Amino acid sequence: MLVVDKEILGIDTARLDEAGAGLTAREIAQQPAVWPQIDALVASRRAALDAFLAPLLARTGLRIVLTGAGTSAFLGESLAPAMLGKGWRAEAVPTTDLVSGPQRFLQAATPTLLVSFARSGSSPESLAAVTLADQLVGEVYHLIITCNADGELYRMARERGNAFAILLPDATHDRGFAMTTSFTSMLLAAALAFGVLAPGAAAASSAAADGLLASALPLLQSLVERRFKRVVYLGSNELLGLAREASLKLLELTDGQVVALFDSPLGFRHGPKTIVDADTLVVVLLSNDAHARRYDLDLLRELRNDGRAGRVLALSGRAEPEPGAAVVALQGMEDAGELALALPYILFCQSFALLQSLALGLRPDTPSVSGTVNRVVRGVTIYPLEGDDHVSRG
Structure with a gap:
């Protein structure tokens, strides 16, 4: 659901489209209409979500790792203080750190809930973080919050008994370069899921x-x-x-x-x-x-x-x-x-x-003039974890 107003931020939508800003402008402007949908979505999944989360959150030794890359990582940084305030052991660790130093950031003997935020659900670091957590942590669970029904993370979550996925409406899957609706929608969904925001907020x-x-x-x-x-x-x-x-x-x-x-x-x-x-x-x-x-x-x-x-x-x-x-x-x-x-x-x-x-004369939907920065990160090689000093869940 994209905004269909004739003007956004005082600019005619036809001019925004011509300037290469139509997607981003609509995705920014649609957010107030999308947020109540997220509220309703989480409420509709409350029973299943609680069946998955409640037993985990009741465990005093549980570690909650909030992860994602770039903007998705900042979701964890925003959520962690509120979750710590609820008495949980919550930490924001970007997937980019988990992938480059898995044995530093993942604790084999600590029961862990890995909360993965992903607009596309297909970035190489996000996929690798889930795989590494399964390899290194003896008891691990996954909560996936994503905007893309076709993403690899969503598919993986549906195939695993230790995972639960919250798939947000397609309108949250930003088509513009910058994450806007996806950021606020995933933030709201997680805050509602963990009860750090009340239903209806x-x-x-x-x-x-x-x-x-x-x-x-x-x-x-x-x-x-x-x-x-x-x-x-x-x-x-x-x-x-x-x-x-x-x-x-x-x-x-x-x-x-x-x-x-x-x-x-x-x-x-x-x-x-x-x-x-x-x-x-x-x-x-x-x-x-x-x-x-x-x-x-x-x-x-x-x-x-x-x-x-x-x-x-x-x-x-x-x-x-x-x-x-x-x-x-x-x-x-x-x-x-x-x-x-x-x-x-x-x-x-x-x-x-x-x-x-x-x-500045840029095209906000694709602002990188050089083309070296992309909507979904490219060029990342994921290297296998070498050595046998990790816990296998296989």
Whole structure:
């Protein structure tokens, strides 16, 4: 289901298609309509999902490894803090690390649930990570969250007794280069599956995102017109992984022409803050958690008082306290958790990246001018694990 509006972000869809941006624009704009579908999908599979997950999550020694490559890895980084807060041993480990150092990141004697996030389900690292976990871990289970019914991961999951797959609607299988709908949909599906977001939580996020799309265009256009050379995204806890995804989205869609950085508000002072100059935009993703928000607001005030950045902007779930101008406050999100906030937050960042890409004369659906970076990674050779110092499940 792609958005069929005549305009997206103030641009006629025919012009977007001509500019090579139609897929990405529609995939960004459709997200508020897709999220309630994900909520309903997980609810419909609740009984089967609980039959698989509940016995595992009840085990005190279970290790949960959240994995994926690139954007899919950042899903784990966003989810892990919330899952740790529930008392589970959750770790975000990219497939790119698991494949290159499997005996460092997989523990043979520890019962493990490997949660694999995959838009296509066919990237070589994702497939290899599942195989290596089966080879190295004595007791391993797999939860696959994917957007592609034809992907290898989905097929593998259906054939294994130790696996469960959540296949998301076809609309989530982004056709554009950048992961947009797939990222937010997999994040939401996992948060609902593990109960770190309550059923029905998508409704508030969708309403807030719709309001943001309707009201934020003048601000987005003004940011693009400044032609910032550097953009920094800052977020605490669950929002740190989101800041990383926001920075990658801008880097990808501008083909590396805009330098993008991410950090936590507290970590930013420890050296990375030196990047700030008059050509830098800093975006602070404000937390709704009262404790973390204090640190976020301290840094926000500091950056504004420094006067070095070209622009300092904050996204917030609350209209107050409002430390100065340029705070984008979402409607109806005053009491939302970080993962619910993450959905409209990243939609804003995706929209900025798309408009910036167009302003640079690029084609956002295929932004790599050289053609050396592709939608599904190519050129990766997977080498067999040598030696006999691993546990065989065969």
